[in-house]
Amino acid sequence: MKKIVLALFSGILLFTLQSTLFTLSPFNQFRPDLILIFILLLGLFYPPLSGGLIAFFLGYGMDLFSGNMFGLYTLSRPILFFLAQSFKNHLYLERSIFQSLFVFLFSWVEGLLILLLLQILNPGSWEALLSLLPSIYLPQSLSTALVAPFFFRFRRRRSLYLVSEPNLGSGEGRS
């Protein structure tokens, strides 16, 4: 229970940083999505029930404080969490480059999912959204990917709130 509460408050702290400190930068489009990295880490190193609920709660929070009315992140964040869970035994994430690549790819999976959902829920916005991909989404996903290895390193050094499961994310699949 203590670990869940700690993980939840870490998520809220990252959310607060993302919506306050990181928005002060003049290069706003290079603002990394810290919550995405956190949820992917939860997906790799956290049990499905509590991790899924935290991903759901953080996604819900993002929806509340963003300019969308649909609840896109409430859906996409648990999906990303469970995707990371399903792939965790098939990924080699020992080196920074692979960690960055993993986060970058998942960031685009979410981006495309959101585009698809918006096209279904709000038809006609496709053109405006597509133009945001290179100008807004690409810089954000790149900066998120660049920041990701620091989070992986931090988790390795101090797995205070994350449940340690040896060999996860090292590419050793369970048979």
Added chain:
Amino acid sequence: MRSLFLSRRYTLLTIVILLLLFALILMSLRVKQKSGVNGLDSFLIEFYSPFQKGATFLFNEIKSLFYGYLFLVELEKENRMLKQKIARLERENQEMRALASSGERLRKLLQFRESLSMKMVAAEVIGRDPTAWFKSLTLNKGERDGVQRGTAVISPEGVVGQILKTGPSHSIVLLITDYNSAVDAMVERTRAKAIVKGTGENRCYLKYLLRSEEVSIGDQVITSGLTGNFPKGLPIGKITKIENSRHGVFQHAELIPQVDFTKLEEVLIITETFISPPPEKGKIMKKPK
């Protein structure tokens, strides 16, 4: 049967299905939602907002400390006393300047508020959109202060946006640069009517601007006062680009908003519905100095 669902193989699948089903139900409920937000949403807005409020306060304090003091820490030992005094004075000076700047902003806000004969509430920006796709701000005023969904948010520089979600003491404003935003507008010089739509980046464009209308780069775009949310004559932005295709009824014009959203700290929320006066050509609201 019970043991089948509780078995390890099906546990994850059941959790995935339940969570995603719940998310989909929430999504479908939100699509139909007409009012501000539901009870759970407003509870969560109230839960998250103090963190944002605290962090914004903390970062502003750190920022002012950084500019006022930290640049002066590399002082030589023999001059420490003297330089410490300078640092203290610098910090005091910086604080005074910050106070003066804040006072000036608030004075402008008050002056602007007095120039408009409407019921308004001043609010502070405590957070910004955590996502890349949307453009919104979190304000420290909510339903208790008379803020409702759809009400207009302005600043002395011009139009900011419209309230999208409301909690008891906090609200979310959708900026005019968000691709979902639309504000009824007109070109100040030629009175040509159009809709200002957001692009999702830090600029907007004019939709439904007739090809026959004469507009040029640098023209000021103002609110038309037709939608009921915004009073007539508030500056929105200036035209920076015009594209005239050979065919079609409309022309395309881009504009840069008057308000710099990255530096916005205080705003005014119009809490009463504005009733548009009969149109008078050439008469617009006075811009504050």
